[in-house]
Amino acid sequence: MGIKKQLGMGVITAALGLTLVSGGTYAYFSSSETTNNTFAAGTLDLAVEPTTLIEVDSLKPGDSITRNFELQNSGSLNINKVLLETDYSVTDAEGDNTGDFGEHIQVEFLYNADQLNEVIYETTLAELSNMEPEAVNEEVFIPALGEDGLEADTADDLVVKFNFVDSGEEQNQFQGDSLNLEWTFNAQQTAGGDQ
Template sequence: MGIKKQLGMGVMTAALGLSLIGGGTYAYFSDNETTNNTFAAGTLDLAVEPTQVIEVDNIQPGESMTRDFELQNNGSLDINKVLLETDYSVIDDQGDNTDDFGNHIEVTFLYNADQLNEVVYETTLAELKNMTPEAVNEEVFMPMLGEDGLESGTGDDLVVEFAFADNGEEQNQFQGDSLNLEWTFNAQQTNGEDN
């Protein structure tokens, strides 16, 4: 056998060996499965009922009125914290105010309407406006709602007393004035859990 034939046979043997090795890598058993997975985010849905807590005409120094409202958790997640932001504007009827009307409106958060002497926290609208929402949560909502907050699908009645404080001095500057109060409630979820 000549050298050409030997080289030709060697090349063909090598090609056959490579094709068997390459073809052999696909000759194993296999199987696969596909899983379908879902991540659905929960919801926070804080509602306040009624949406207008108080509307009073012709209030005078020394008068007070009690109002109750309900915080409702209509979402699928528990609410850990309720933060309250207070804002108000005063319409000075005569333009003669030397003091903020909000300093003379006292706000008292009470445990319930049946026992009005159980005070949770007492302040003025002006002080409440300057408090951080976190401070309001610690002073007002944690004592009222408890450390667990507001569970999904539940509600809690809250009672607030508003009073036009009689400071024993002339308060004529507030005659005809009005104060428009805006409360913004902000719900925050509880910490997540490892499942």
């Protein structure tokens, strides 16, 4: 075989090899599938009914006021903790107060309307306003709501009793005074986990 023929055969063999290699590179089986995924965040929605617990005039030492209120979780997530912040201000009618009116208002958190004598936690407004919200949750809401808190789309009734403590001594400095109490309820979710 001549050199021209050998070179020609080499070029044809190389071209055939390239054709097979390039043809093999693009020939394959395939399959595909598309998934549609959705991520939606849950909601915490804590409400308190009624929003005004007490409006009382002419309170005197020894008086007590008992009120029911309802904590509602209208959200889609369970509430693990209810944190209560207490703030109050006193308007001194005569300008003669030497003491804090909040120290003379005792607060009793009670289990429910049927067991008004069973106290969960007792303190004064002055002490309650200085408590950390986590401590209030441990002392009041864990005993009242349980370790699991307030489940989604449920409500729980709570009872609070306010007592104007009769100290057994003259308390004239508080005559005509008024106290404005503000409670702020904050909800925290349960811990996240595998879904």
